[in-house]
Amino acid sequence: MFEQALGLTTLAQTAGAGAAGGLGFMAMALLSAEMRSGVDMILNETGGEKMLAQADLVITGEGRIDAQTLSGKAPTGIAKRARAKDIPVLAVCGQSLLDPAISNELFEDIYSLTDFESDINECIRNPLPILEGIGFNIAKHHLS
Missing domain, CATH: 3.40.50 (Rossmann fold)
Incomplete structure (x- = not known):
């Protein structure tokens, strides 16, 4: 729902975005975080x-x-x-x-x-x- 409202469907497909209940997605969307190993x-x-x-x-x-x-x-x-x-x-x-x-x-x-x-x-x-x-x-x- 959040991804659709903000138009971030591509971001939601990023590896790790769904980890820890979507914490990675939220950090990338709201804090401009980047995924790192x-x-x-x-x-x-x-x-x-x-x-x-x-x-x-x-x-x-x-x-x-x-x-x-x-x-x-x-x-x-x-x-x-x-x-x-x-x-x-x-x-x-x-x-x-x-x-x-x-x-x-x-x-x-x-x-x-x-x-x-x-x-x-x-x-x-x-x-x-x-x-x-x-x-x-x-x-x-x-x-x-």
């Missing part, structure tokens, strides 16, 4: 490039890695930057639903809590021993 902005502001220049391995994570992860979420942005510098990238997540053929383009390995404990509720209730096991596996296979 959140992960790029954070990496630029926190010295991410400098950290990557010193890295031999990158470990990133998310609660669930799935098709949405590929749509501009932090793990994808981090992985793309690291891979461009030939730095291997590992992901740690609660659950991974990505096809390995797709995930292998970004991540050398994905360590999912549900690969170590099939009961997702147990993963949520008691993640520490699972994460310790994942940390051990990462050290064993990637830090030797």
Whole structure:
């Protein structure tokens, strides 16, 4: 309704305009905001490039890695930057639903809590021993 009243139908089609209940659209329409990649902005502001220049391995994570992860979420942005510098990238997540053929383009390995404990509720209730096991596996296979 707002977009029609102001004649901003093109703006409403901008990537990210519908995120967070249309907050992106409202910010662009009323505040002349511009859409920027959140992960790029954070990496630029926190010295991410400098950290990557010193890295031999990158470990990133998310609660669930799935098709949405590929749509501009932090793990994808981090992985793309690291891979461009030939730095291997590992992901740690609660659950991974990505096809390995797709995930292998970004991540050398994905360590999912549900690969170590099939009961997702147990993963949520008691993640520490699972994460310790994942940390051990990462050290064993990637830090030797």
